[in-house]
Amino acid sequence: MDDIAIKEAIKEIEIGNVDLQKAAGLDELRLKVRAFAEQSIERSIKYGDTLYEQIKELDKVKPEDEHAQIFIQSHRVGSLNKQFVILLRDIYFELYKTKALEIEGELESTVVANLINETKRIIGEAIDDLENSRSIQSSAQEVRLLLKQDHPWPEYRIQIVGLSEHFVLVDKSHEIVTKLGKTLADSKLRILAGLVALKDAHHHLIDSALSVQKLTEGHDAEQIIEQINVIKNDLEISKFEGMIHHPIEAIIQTAQPKVSPVVATEGGMLIEKDLTPQYSLEQWYDIEILPLFEEAIILLDGLLYGLRLGLINISNSLDHQTRRKVEFDLDQQFQPLEIFRKSSDEVQTELDRIEYEIQTKTESNLSLRQLFNRDGDFLSLGFQSAIEKFSKEQNLILERIINGWQWLKNKYNAIRTTVAEESQLSKTEKVVRYVDQISIDRLNVNYNNFFSTKVSMIEAFWIQRELEEKRIHQVVQSWSRGYLGTILIHGDRFSGKSSMGEWVNQKYFRGKNYSIKPNSKLTISNSTIELGNDLDTAIRLFIDRVQYARPVIWIDDLEMWTSPDQRIYSVVKKLLQIIDEYSSKVFFMVSMSTWIFNKLVYYSGIDQSFQACIGLSDFTKSQIRDAIILRHGASQKNLVRRDGMEVNKALFDKMTSQVYKESDGNIGQALQLWLTMTSYKDDDFVLIHQVTRYGFPNIIEADNGILLTTLLLYRELSEEDLQKMFGPAYDLKYKIIVNQLVGLGVIRRKFNSKLSINPRVVTEISRLLMDTKFIA
CATH class of the missing domain: 1.20.120 (Four Helix Bundle (Hemerythrin (Met), subunit A))
Structure with a gap:
């Protein structure tokens, strides 16, 4: 040719x-x-x-x-x-x-x-x-x-033929990415629908308040009371689990478990990215979005509670005035709505912030832009510590090594054996086992101090308490301008009440803060005064010495001032009288348990006497994790497993999640549980190990329930106090119960013969008493 x-x-x-x-x-x-x-x-x-x-x-x-x-x-x-x-x-x-x-x-x-x-x-x-x-x-x-x-042609021929496969891979990636894009779009729409639901819930509360306000036009008191009850019974925040969370979880389950789409090209190569969309989307939603929704729901629940309380007060006041059969100013009876309006404005500010954060995170993450960014992470999480850097590829390789059937078989046998052993244990054995398992390695003292010392606790408890900080700042500023200065802090045991009070003292009243405790001594200007166990007398004795210095009186655990002779309602009544007299000259800060606070609100309206009532709600999973990360980072120690390998993000998340579930979000208990999972290795390393946790059995019965509720209320009592309260029944019945509970470790007998619930189990006892309706 x-x-x-x-x-x-x-x-x-x-x-x-x-x-x-x-x-x-x-x-x-x-x-x-x-x-x-x-x-x-x-x-x-x-x-x-x-x-x-x-x-x-x-x-x-x-x-x-x-x-x-x-x-x-x-x-x-x-x-x-x-x-x-x-x-x-x-x-x-x-x-x-x-x-x-x-x-x-x-x-x-x-x-x-x-x-x-x-x-x-x-x-x-x-x-x-x-x-x-x-x-x-x-x-x-x-x-x-x-x-x-x-x-060179034979070699080039092979390469050119091989390039035809690249087009097939791009086509497959197109199918993968199209489906993934639909999942992301559906998730985004559902999240944005959740924001709309939050707004609707808030507007519903506002509209309800306006409806009540309009009742003053053309209605008598009895008609108003009747209409208020109708409106009050209609107030309820929608079940967001069904409206938001469940649909989003259903969408996430449709995502592909594992895919490797083409995300870039480089010369003769295609660059693929290994993804686990279902896992990544679930983690991203749980960590970045769900806590914000939960925060918003808590805010709306609080606003709902405040409005319902205001309506109850209006209704009760109208009923009282009507029974007196005297003329009264109808408009004055609706003052509680002003409190609601102020709270609503504050909630709106927080909801706007939450909406902005959710929208920003949704728009920036639920997009395929990150997928095609070779250097970026798909559905990245805003982690705060180097401990959370890990290789997902290692986890995937490990997962492929595991034999699925054998793993399930072993897991089933282990569960079956555990159930059989558990059924043989008595409640007494289970209580002792629970108390014994909550032990901390004393050799790990340097690490433990970052979780246990007072200064550390103050900093850690304050994590993500910005809303409470803002309210406290406003009250202190108002007091400095001549208004009343009162703050009430309530929460469960170990929720951070004491730490928050100490934080306020150090930030706003350094050198002018005085903690009032029963049967203690207080030094003022080189002179010492002795405080008895009568709160009214102790405060008045103190105020006579320091009122001109405009100090703060910090009454931590108001229950400590109660006794069989000084019941909680009597103590609170005298305290409110003192507050009315002196709160423009002395700043009052009080803490108590939430269940007692709820009772006092219902019976005495104690919340109306304080400028701010701050409830320390349970922490979210991400907040618990952040608190642990903060302490661990401050210790400058490395977490390692038994085999010497450093802890990666997956294991760290798993263990902090375990701590969160076991503590039910109680920050103090969560930090203590974390310490039970760590032990001393050397000056630079801390060992972390998974612990099999055993639940606390339900030991509450009619008789010990009354006894434990009494100890929970008064914190500590002598046997003489119990004899006064229970009369002859104490020697006949309750003394035996006390000795049994002391033997189990549920009750402690201190060196001064005072009895109190063991701090290791007090949270569990409180929950059991609440579940069995001994406390509300």
Whole structure:
């Protein structure tokens, strides 16, 4: 075959039937580029094979030979056509990425149109360049050099054929990413629907308050009371688990467990990213979004409670005034609504912040943009510690090693054995086992101090308490301008009441704070006064000495001032009288248990006598984790497992999640539980180990329930106190119960013969008493 015949054959091979210029839109252009690439690969192979076969037929090629240019072209064809096919592959990938972002609404139509035109132009220029490169003449010197080398076409042929598989992988990635994009879009819509539900719930409360306010027009007191009861019974925050969380969880379950879509190209390679969309989406929602929704629900619940309380007060006041049968100012009876309006404005500010955070996180993370960012993490989490850097690939490899069936079989046998052993234990054995398991490694004292010391506790308890801090600041500022200064802090045991009080003292009243405790001594200006166990007398004795200094009186655990002779209602009544007399000169700060606070609100309206009543609610899972991270980071020690490997993010999350569940969000208990999972290794390392936790059995019965409720209320009592309270029944029945509970470790007998509930089990006892309705 002569040179002219070869050129004619090549020209016939290169004629294509795909007209890219006529492609109207992105979808059509993608299809045409795909078809054009297939034809280009096919023709590149035929073109190279034709040249290669012809060169092999020649006996010898000389630099001045008429076949020298065909010889040169046979050497060039592989490199040129490979680069051309790679260009088409890169264009096809960019069109796939553009289509995904277009569906998601990330790209404007003008951007897509410009990309289509640019794609047509680039391919057209590439075709022209490819044609021109084939007509470039070579020198005799280049021919001589090539004659000394192995012919490259066989290797290039393999590479060009292999590139056809890249287009198949991009097509598969398009299917994966399209489904993933739909999951992200559905999740985004459901989250935004949750924000709308929050607004609707808030507006419903506001509308209810306005409806009550309008009742003053044309209604008598009895009609108003009747209407208020109707409105009050209609107040309820919707069940957000069904409205928000469950639908989102259902969407997450539709996501692919594991995928590896193409996310970038580099030379002759496709870059894939290993993803676990279902796991990543679930983790991202639980850590980044769910706590914000829960915070909003807590705010709305608090506002709802305040409105219901206000309506009860209005109704009771109207009923009282009506029974007195005297004239009264109707508008004055609706003052509690002013408190609601102020609280509503504060809640609205917080809801706006929560909405902004949720929208920002949703828009920036529930997008395929992060997927195509090679250096970015898909659905990244806002972690705060280096301990949370880990390799997901290692976890996936480990997961593949595990034999699924054998694991399930072993797990079942372990559970069956545990259940059998558990059923043989008595309640007494279970109590002793529970008390014994809550032990802390004393050798780990340096690490423990960051979790247990008073200063550390103050800092850690204050994590994410910004709303409470804002309210305290407002009350202190108002007091400095001459208004009343009173704050009441309530919460469960170990929820941080004492630490918050100490924080307020140090921040606002340094040098002017005085803690009042029963049967203690207080030094003021180099003189010492002795405080008895009567709160009224103790406060008045103190105020006589310091009122002109405008100090703060800190009464931590108001229950400590109660006794069989000084019941809680009597103590509170005297305290409120003192507050009315002196709260413009002395700042009062009081703490108590939430269940006692709830009783006092119901019976005495104690919340109306304080400028701010701050309830220390349980922490969320992320807040518990952040508190542990903060302490651990301050210790400057590394967490390691028994095998010496450093703890990765997956194990750390698992263990902090375990702590959160076991503590039910109680921050103080959570920190103590964390310490039971750590032990001393050396000065730089702390061992962490998983602990099998045993629950506290339900030991509450009619008789011991009354006894434990009494000890929970008074904190500590002597047996003489109990004899006064229970009378002859104490020696006949309750003394035996006391000795039994002391033997179990549920009750402690102190060196001064005072009895109190063991701090190790007081939280569990409180929950059991609440579950069995001994306390509300």
